[in-house]
Amino acid sequence: xxxxxxxxxxxxxxxxxxGRGTKLLARELRDAGMxxxxxxFGVVDEIADAAVQExxxxxxxxxxxxxQIQIARGLIPALKARGxxxxxxxxxxxxxxxxxxxxxxxxxxxxFAPGLPGGAVAxxxxxxxxxxxxG
Amino acid sequence: xxxxxxxHAARLITQIENGVPAARAxxxxxxxxxxxxxxxxxxxxxxxxxxxxxxxxxxELRSQGRSVGVIAVDPSSPFSxxxxxxxxxxxxxxxxxxxxxxxxxxxSRGVPGGLAAAVNDVVDVMDAMGKDVVIVETVxxxxxxxxxxxxxxxxxxxxxxxxxxxxxxxxxxxxxxxxVVAVNKGDLAEASRAVQELRGQDYVRHDPTAxxxxxxxxxxxxxxxxxxxxxxxxxxxxxxxxxxxxxxxSEIERNRRHAQFMAFVTERLRAELASIDLDAFDAGWLxxxxxxxxxxxxxxxxARADRGAVGxxxx
Ligand SMILES: Nc1nc2c(ncn2[C@@H]2O[C@H](COP(=O)(O)OP(=O)(O)OP(=O)(O)O)[C@@H](O)[C@H]2O)c(=O)[nH]1
Ligand SMILES: [Mg+2]
Numbered sequence: 001x002x003x004x005x006x007x008x009x010x011x012x013x014x015x016x017x018x019g020r021g022t023k024l025l026a027r028e029l030r031d032a033g034m035x036x037x038x039x040x041f042g043v044v045d046e047i048a049d050a051a052v053q054e055x056x057x058x059x060x061x062x063x064x065x066x067x068q069i070q071i072a073r074g075l076i077p078a079l080k081a082r083g084x085x086x087x088x089x090x091x092x093x094x095x096x097x098x099x100x101x102x103x104x105x106x107x108x109x110x111x112f113a114p115g116l117p118g119g120a121v122a123x124x125x126x127x128x129x130x131x132x133x134x135g
Numbered sequence: 136x137x138x139x140x141x142x143h144a145a146r147l148i149t150q151i152e153n154g155v156p157a158a159r160a161x162x163x164x165x166x167x168x169x170x171x172x173x174x175x176x177x178x179x180x181x182x183x184x185x186x187x188x189x190x191x192x193x194x195e196l197r198s199q200g201r202s203v204g205v206i207a208v209d210p211s212s213p214f215s216x217x218x219x220x221x222x223x224x225x226x227x228x229x230x231x232x233x234x235x236x237x238x239x240x241x242x243s244r245g246v247p248g249g250l251a252a253a254v255n256d257v258v259d260v261m262d263a264m265g266k267d268v269v270i271v272e273t274v275x276x277x278x279x280x281x282x283x284x285x286x287x288x289x290x291x292x293x294x295x296x297x298x299x300x301x302x303x304x305x306x307x308x309x310x311x312x313x314x315v316v317a318v319n320k321g322d323l324a325e326a327s328r329a330v331q332e333l334r335g336q337d338y339v340r341h342d343p344t345a346x347x348x349x350x351x352x353x354x355x356x357x358x359x360x361x362x363x364x365x366x367x368x369x370x371x372x373x374x375x376x377x378x379x380x381x382x383x384x385s386e387i388e389r390n391r392r393h394a395q396f397m398a399f400v401t402e403r404l405r406a407e408l409a410s411i412d413l414d415a416f417d418a419g420w421l422x423x424x425x426x427x428x429x430x431x432x433x434x435x436x437x438a439r440a441d442r443g444a445v446g447x448x449x450x
Pocket of ligand 2: 185221272
């Protein structure tokens with residue numbers, strides 16, 4: 001599905017100091033024609049609140065220092081509780097591959113390995129935005 | 136229930152951004168609930184600390200028990216049409232979980248005049264949501280500043296020390312649009328000198344509706360350290376009250392509604408015109424599009440004048 005203006009919320013944990021990855025991705029998504037809001041979150045409700053108010057199509061969470069499972073477990077219901085049933089939720093950063101399947105079961109649509117070119121993320125978003133559901 | 140209305144408001148704002156005609160009807164329904172929000176414009180050069188200052192303003196206003204709506208506008212890339220809608224760290228931190236705060240980022244999308252129109256409508260949405268104060272943040276580079284000036288009751292120009300040439304350019308801006316000047320990064324050594332220099336200029340704004348002037352105050356702040364913020368809010372409120380002591384306030388609101396009227400008419404007519412099939416145009420008209428356009432517009436204006444409609448007389 002294509003959409004004229006795709007809006008993305010990129011969030012990374014406040015305690016993760018490696019900010020470059022998220023900012024770089026933000027720039028790459030902008031260059032791919034998307035509108036990107038990025039910020040650092042303390043608790044997942046902050047992501048969900050921002051996602052509603054900004055009315056984003058995509059939520060991307062970067063995790064560098066573990067905690068991905070808890071984040072997903074909190075985030076998906078928080079998004080659903082706010083009526084965001086069609087938002088595409090992706091994760092990136094340092095996530096061990098063994099966690100991908102459990103994360104998908106929790107409702108995350110896709111995990112990206114670090115160092116992946118931003119083009120791949122943009123392409124995935126473009127192809128899947130608007131078709132995703134949070135079951 | 137509350138989150139439901141937030142979701143509705145957020146989606147309505149998206150429709151406004153996308154120019155979806157259905158938004159218009161909803162906006163018309165909201166109008167009776169509008170008119171109580173205090174509108175504050177925050178503008179200034181790139182990197183002056185507008186977003187950081189907005190975050191401190193949110194905190195200060197919330198501590199006073201006032202609810203806040205924020206519309207933060209950032210430029211779209213002219214190449215990709217994508218946009219980096221700023222680093223919302225501090226703003227979202229100030230808002231964290233607080234239902235009294237609603238923050239929305241907008242990309243300018245490069246539509247001339249379209250941005251101001253959309254922002255005007257988004258202001259109405261936040262006003263109707265019952266926000267006591269609505270802050271509009273835009274980068275001041277040329278036309279944007281003037282457009283925002285028409286929207287806000289009070290325009291705060293954020294200025295930073297050590298800008299050199301930019302200072303001169305900003306000075307021109309001050310006389311045209313600023314109701315309050317905030318010299319940010321007051322924690323830096325050069326700030327005091329900039330404050331002195333700007334205060335020495337004795338900037339004033341003339342009340343367009345009465346024979347009185349508003350002396351533009353210059354306030355040193357540090358958005359980063361939350362210094363001078365309560366004072367800044369005090370000055371913004373002073374100006375807001377000052378405009379109510381004459382017809383100035385209603386003049387500002389009239390200007391805003393006029394800008395909305397212009398935008399609505401322009402957009403509606405453009406859509407109407409675009410829907411006319413090329414075959415419907417007279418061959419003569421297409422040979423001389425200038426005369427045709429003149430005739431077309433005159434016809435509309437004359438029809439209104441003939442039935443005695445006020446406000447748009449035929450030339
Ligand atoms: N020293 C100091 N730095 C500040 C202060 N306020 C903001 N900054 C810094 O200035 C930089 C820009 O701040 P922003 O708030 O993003 O500025 P902005 O005007 O919104 O920027 P644009 O929206 O990109 O035009 C950041 O690195 C801030 O940390 C302040 O009071 N003191
Ligand atoms: Mg900013």
